[in-house]
Amino acid sequence: MTAVARSWGRLTLAGKILFTVIPILLLLTAGLVLVVVLFGKPIVDFLAANIWLVRFIVAASAVLLMSVPTAFLIIYMEMKVIALMNLRIGPDRVGPFGSLLSVVHGLKVLMKEDFSPTGSDRLVFTLAPVVVYMSAVMSLLVLPFAPGLFGADINIGLLYLFAVGGLTVVGLLMAGWSSFNKYSLLGGLRSAAQVVSYEIPLTLSVVGLLILTGTMSLNQISLNQAGWFTNWYVFQQPLGALIFFIAATAEGNRTPFDLTEADSEIVAGFATEYSGMRFGFFFFAEYVNVFIVSGLFVALFLGGWNAPIAWPEAWAIHLTFDPGSTGMGLLFALLLVPPILILALAAPFYVGRSSLPWWQALIIGFVLFNVLAIVVVGGWAFISLDWVAGLLWFLGKTYLFVFTFVWMRGTLPRVRIDQLMGFAWKWLLPASLLNLFVTALAVIVINPR
């Protein structure tokens, strides 16, 4: 707690205001929800009549809100995993296993001086992180997380993703130019060259997939891969998946293709002159991009939210229990079951080990009860709500790929800029064209009109 208290002491005025206002806003939101639930028949009717607008606002807010925890999680994962790979301990001070370090990072970034260097183009310098972050958050809008759980099911979803994702480079160019620094300019130029080059194999590698699916909607592509894991497009498009993965690594500016910020060559590239929350936005955007790229790979090639195994319908477990049907009984159960179960779980420890004080036994019981409750409720939701199962599968696969990106950062050296460009134009582009032609030929041979 001391670290948090110290961070609070060093917050700037703006940071202090922000950190008081956000909980108040959360409380107000909760109160608003309560009001709507209690006497909101006309309000609910109004919202139900304009469900498209509500859906849009909720999706946009949810995407914006989920980007920060996602970035926090991936930043912690990267620090910890790379530390373990390097035989270090990594973050271990704040929170269990250092898992709250990202929060302190956020505080640190907020309380730094909002600095822009002499000779910089102030307006462009300020807008650059906004553009980068906006492109990352807007890309999240079309990712299909689970059946029915997506921001928008646009029928040109994939094109939208590439178009919006391509805006990142505009922000990087703006940052590189406006910093008034040769290293930053080099970083911006590198990012432009790199992203424009790798966008071509990236886009071409999914054209073969589009021939197979016949749609650009990510939701529909995920639906097409239902069933056993052999239906996943990675088995029909192995070359396309490989090219997509490599090109996406370059698009996301990740090692071994992170030449835009190559700290051993050009300090930190476009981010050299950035500090405080402006740098924080670049930092967050990078990790949100890792999540997006992983999620996109999963949605396109690894079946999206589908489980790898399709059980026969006869084996499926059907839970017909609906919590709402119990009425007032549910309320009593919610009130009575937790204390009873906590006491019941604590009793064996208290009886079995006489040296244990009663409050420690209670804490053990509380923790055990929470684990049990999470398992039971989670299991019930996993079996009876298909969007929970889909979300878990999607996030599981996605974080597997996030881990792969972190792993690559921990093990692979950075390539040279000429190797990078040569690889894109001489190897990836012909390979993606080959993939496209072979796929088109196979579709014509197998499925002639």
Added chain:
Amino acid sequence: MAIPSTIPILGLPWDDVLFVILAGTMLLAGLLVVTMRDIIRCGLAMMVCFGALAGIYVMAGAPLVAGAQVLVYIGAISVLVLFAIMLTQTKVGPTRLVFQTQAVPAAIAAVILVVVLVLTIGATQWGGTGERGETITADLARVLFADWVLPFEIVGVLLLAAVIGGVFLAKRDRPASTDDVE
């Protein structure tokens, strides 16, 4: 009870207001492109202009065109223009307009263009407002690849020729030792 189809007090349809905002942004950004001194900012304003145009495409029911607009014009062409400017200009260099050596011919050309435009706009029979429908991407594909496939192919060959010509021009002056591709 749905949201009223027009803005409550002004009585304007929402679509029109959105169109005016987008078109205003586009015109303003276009003006900034030609009037601002800092050439990088001009390029960025050009991107804003293209973005507003993409918004108008979405309003007109052509999201595919809007996506292509953002992908090609903002993500590739404008970025390449900025890239070229950044390679050739330095920020410490003069920021005055360097193109202003032909003010008199440019003014004459501009006046002629305005006169021609005004005459053309005045002489055109503007029909009634067209139907604003949703262009389904599949329909667009059918038109493009079935009815107009020959012009499409010809344009493709033309673009390929342009690409090869560009590579040829870029390669020719160079000594044989360098092999970096840009």
